[in-house]
Amino acid sequence: MGISDGSKYAYIAARVRAMKSKLIPKEMYPKFLNMEIPEITRFIGESEYKKNVDEISKKYSGTDLFEHALNENLALTYRKLLDVSQGEANFLITEYLRSWDIWNIKTIIRGKFSGASEDEILEDVVSAGQLRYRDIIEIVKIDTVEGVIAAFAGTPYYSVLKEYSGDLADIEDKLDKMYYSNLLKAASSTENKLFLKYLMKEIDLKNLKLLFRMKRGGMEREDILKMLIPGGFELKDADLNRLSSLSFDEFVRALEDYSYWKAISDVSEELSSLWNVETRLDKYAQSYITSISYYYPLSILPVLSYIISKKIEIDNLRIIVRGKETALKEDIIKTHLVM
């Protein structure tokens, strides 16, 4: 990595490091568990989320206010990364954040499919990708799924969306596959091989989560294979083929051969709920990207580390508030947190 390679990332890397220092420290989460929702909302309203809470408090209150403020903060934070980055960094961040476009497209189509109202759909939209919020509002106004798909003509997602023939899951799988395929191509065009390795591991983790859920749900091998995303680091096509044909218990035992086992081994005996496993896998992803971001401090890796840490912070806050709202026990809420 030459001087010019490093200097083009110096600005954005230092900026995200400063932004990362403002994230809520993990020591705060146990304190949140002892607080009531109004106390947490007040604390959040005095933190980095102040602007979002103030703006949205005119329209919403209680947990809805919280939910909307978190979504808006996440979208604005990611959009800021796009605005302050240039060149290769901007290109890679744009490609990575397209996952939010996919999220929004899925949300809108699912909403229209199930007959949800415009407000209900917009509640779950996070305009952190390339699709602008004002465009999403217009698309949400369309009544039919076919109309919504037609509205995406001209976007890179249309080539997949136009294949829609009533099978929602099929389109969703294809969108995910397209996203990762494009992202791997973008990552391959850079010199930073650790970035590519991380993305491949991310695919592995996503596949593992899918396998756990599908195996638990007792789905057939062919149906599972259709959903899995190719291009993983350790879980190659042959591994996915083998794992998807095993029973749930055999599948869990077979994971001992992979490096991800050390992340989930301590919860492998208590798999009554898959939350434990998913939380551990999320933690593994965060720890891994954070550790490799120190190897290449002047690269896209610190930015990616921030993007993932920010998402985890938002998810943790949401879990705490939703858990408190439904009067879940602290221990249960705690197992769902990625700390």
Next chain:
Amino acid sequence: MAAELIDPVAVAAQAKGLIAIGAGIAVGLAGIGAGMGEQTIGAAAVGAMAEDEKFFGKGLLMTVIPESIAIFGLVVALILLFVF
């Protein structure tokens, strides 16, 4: 015969000229080196400051650290000009 052709005044002037060129190269290259260092540190300092103004002092300090290389170049140039 050859010795008679060498003009001591011209040789002294030539030596002085070479010393001046050497001094120029010392300052110039040191300046370029310092600039390359400051390019990265300056960009990072501005990035950190954009997020948090408290980084102004540290950022400024870090940015001027490569300036010492330029000073080394200047010292070498002064030694060349005034010692030799």
